[in-house]
Amino acid sequence: MLNPTFTAVTLNLLESFGQNLLLFFSTLVLALPLGLLICFGSMSKFRPFRFLLKLDAAHIEDNGEKPRFTAVVLNAVGDFKPIAAICRLIVWIIRGTPLLLQLYVVFYVPGLVFNMPIRTRMTAALIAFVINYAAYFSEIYRGGIESMARGQYEAAQVLGMTKTQVFFKVILMQVVKRIVPPMSNEIITLVKDTSLARVIAVPEILKAAERYSSNGLVWPLFYTGLFFLIFNGLVTIVLEKVEKAFGYYKN
Amino acid sequence: MLEVFDIRKSFGKTEVLKGIDFKLHDGEVLVIIGSSGSGKTTLLRSLNFLETPDEGKIIVDGETIFDASAPELSDAVKRQNRLKFGLVFQSFNLFPQYTVLRNVTLANELLCIEKERAQTGRKPSRARKAEIAYECEAKARELLCRVGLEQKMNNYPFELSGGQQQRAAIARALALSPSVLCFDEPTSALDPELTQEVLKVIRSLKDENRTMIVVTHEMEFASHVADRVIFMADGVIKEEGTPEEVFGNPKSSALKAFLAHSK
Numbered sequence: 001m002l003n004p005t006f007t008a009v010t011l012n013l014l015e016s017f018g019q020n021l022l023l024f025f026s027t028l029v030l031a032l033p034l035g036l037l038i039c040f041g042s043m044s045k046f047r048p049f050r051f052l053l054k055l056d057a058a059h060i061e062d063n064g065e066k067p068r069f070t071a072v073v074l075n076a077v078g079d080f081k082p083i084a085a086i087c088r089l090i091v092w093i094i095r096g097t098p099l100l101l102q103l104y105v106v107f108y109v110p111g112l113v114f115n116m117p118i119r120t121r122m123t124a125a126l127i128a129f130v131i132n133y134a135a136y137f138s139e140i141y142r143g144g145i146e147s148m149a150r151g152q153y154e155a156a157q158v159l160g161m162t163k164t165q166v167f168f169k170v171i172l173m174q175v176v177k178r179i180v181p182p183m184s185n186e187i188i189t190l191v192k193d194t195s196l197a198r199v200i201a202v203p204e205i206l207k208a209a210e211r212y213s214s215n216g217l218v219w220p221l222f223y224t225g226l227f228f229l230i231f232n233g234l235v236t237i238v239l240e241k242v243e244k245a246f247g248y249y250k251n
Numbered sequence: 252m253l254e255v256f257d258i259r260k261s262f263g264k265t266e267v268l269k270g271i272d273f274k275l276h277d278g279e280v281l282v283i284i285g286s287s288g289s290g291k292t293t294l295l296r297s298l299n300f301l302e303t304p305d306e307g308k309i310i311v312d313g314e315t316i317f318d319a320s321a322p323e324l325s326d327a328v329k330r331q332n333r334l335k336f337g338l339v340f341q342s343f344n345l346f347p348q349y350t351v352l353r354n355v356t357l358a359n360e361l362l363c364i365e366k367e368r369a370q371t372g373r374k375p376s377r378a379r380k381a382e383i384a385y386e387c388e389a390k391a392r393e394l395l396c397r398v399g400l401e402q403k404m405n406n407y408p409f410e411l412s413g414g415q416q417q418r419a420a421i422a423r424a425l426a427l428s429p430s431v432l433c434f435d436e437p438t439s440a441l442d443p444e445l446t447q448e449v450l451k452v453i454r455s456l457k458d459e460n461r462t463m464i465v466v467t468h469e470m471e472f473a474s475h476v477a478d479r480v481i482f483m484a485d486g487v488i489k490e491e492g493t494p495e496e497v498f499g500n501p502k503s504s505a506l507k508a509f510l511a512h513s514k
Contacts, residue, residue, distance in 0.1 A: 062264065149344075151340060151342055151344035152346065154301055154340070154344065155344035155346070155420075156346075156358075157300075157301065157333075158299050158301070158337070158424075159357075159424075159427060160330050160331075160333065160334045160358060160362055160427065161358060161361060162330065163326070165361055169357065170346050173348045174348060177348070248407065249347050249409060250407075
């Protein structure tokens with residue numbers, strides 16, 4: 001252990017890099033659909049208190065006078081979109097706090113507060129990563145959907161398509177094309193972020209390298225960078241292929 | 252026959268349509284002229300259910316397809332009713348990810364499959380779906396030939412000129428065989444050369460006795476293709492009549508001023 005060979009270190013690091021890859025792929029597979037769900041939620045127009053807007057007391061006279069307090073309140077409550085509000089609150093919290101902190105919270109809080117500790121460290125890491133990345137993905141989806149020209153929806157509607165058909169047959173493909181570049185950014189970041197799982201002692205590659213460095217062998221720590229670099233190179237090639245696959249048309 | 256009664260529409264405080272009434276017989280071409288902001292586009296959009304009028308009634312062939320005083324229609328009924336109309340947009344709005352041919356077949360295919368499902372009570376088989384697709388494609392090819400795009404069927408919209416895109420959009424609207432085909436300034440985004448090829452297609456549709464409503468700024472074209480002309484200003488119909496009456500003998504000062512500017 002004190003003077004391991006290069007091959008031994010490589011094999012050891014490679015094995016722990018498997019944990020990074022596991023976390024990466026699982027997060028991707030789960031966060032992509034969850035992100036779409038959050039995106040739909042944050043764009044939801046569901047207004048359960050809409051009926052309040054129709055009350056006489058909610059009517060605001062347009063005569064330059066200050067509207068009555070009850071009218072203002074009724075209008076605000078009537079316009080309230082609870083699903084959108086909840087989703088945007090979640091996105092705000094998740095994007096507004098460090099992923100590192102979220103890892104601690106997911107790992108420790110269930111055990112400390114509810115006496116229901118999370119069984120494995122990997123599960124805790126996965127939960128934190130999926131929620132975190134779903135929040136970011138949802139905003140990318142939202143940007144893509146909201147950047148669509150209204151004419152595309154209208155053209156499809158006029159042709160008698162249902163809302164579902166409009167989304168899946170006309171809008172979705174165009175949105176996907178638009179979001180591939182920003183998604184690629186996030187996906188590459190995700191590869192590197194998996195090393196953060198080290199703080200809750202997931203046996204990933206940096207943790208493995210630190211075992212050497214704490215015994216006085218420093219180079220394996222720097223060597224880990226090569227693993228990320230090579231894997232991100234592969235990811236980049238795949239993402240470029242995806243982008244090219246959508247290159248046959250222009251929006 | 253299309254009958255429109257007292258259509259009114261406001262956006263916030265702005266009253267855009269202040270009571271529009273007109274009738275359009277089968278096979279007639281109605282041209283709507285008027286300056287920007289006169290409500291022409293909002294009227295077309297109301298007919299196509301892209302806007303919901305605050306008041307008024309729309310009747311096609313005796314069937315009430317919109318009535319503001321009746322309870323709001325369900326999405327399914329609205330969808331059914333809007334198919335009475337087709338709309339060609341100023342900015343074409345072709346679907347960029349599909350070929351020209353697919354742009355024309357897509358909606359028709361979806362509707363045919365839906366219709367078959369409603370009739371038989373179950374999803375059509377894969378073989379039957381292929382048959383439907385084949386029929387829709389045959390129709391689309393015919394329509395694309397008619398608008399002069401036989402060479403461009405397998406191209407994507409971005410590979411086409413503006414005029415070609417607009418002709419593809421016309422074929423796409425025709426594929427659903429609407430009772431009334433509406434054009435919202437179909438040539439405003441085109442340069443003069445391309446304008447002519449689109450106008451030629453619209454003229455040929457008139458020769459087939461299609462019922463059409465055309466909003467346009469092309470006065471020359473309007474006077475040739477129209478059976479009736481409506482001049483709109485400030486959300487009302489200011490003048491109405493044959494092209495000879497409206498262009499040759501304008502009565503209101505607003506129309507006189509408008510025609511003087513358009514020359």
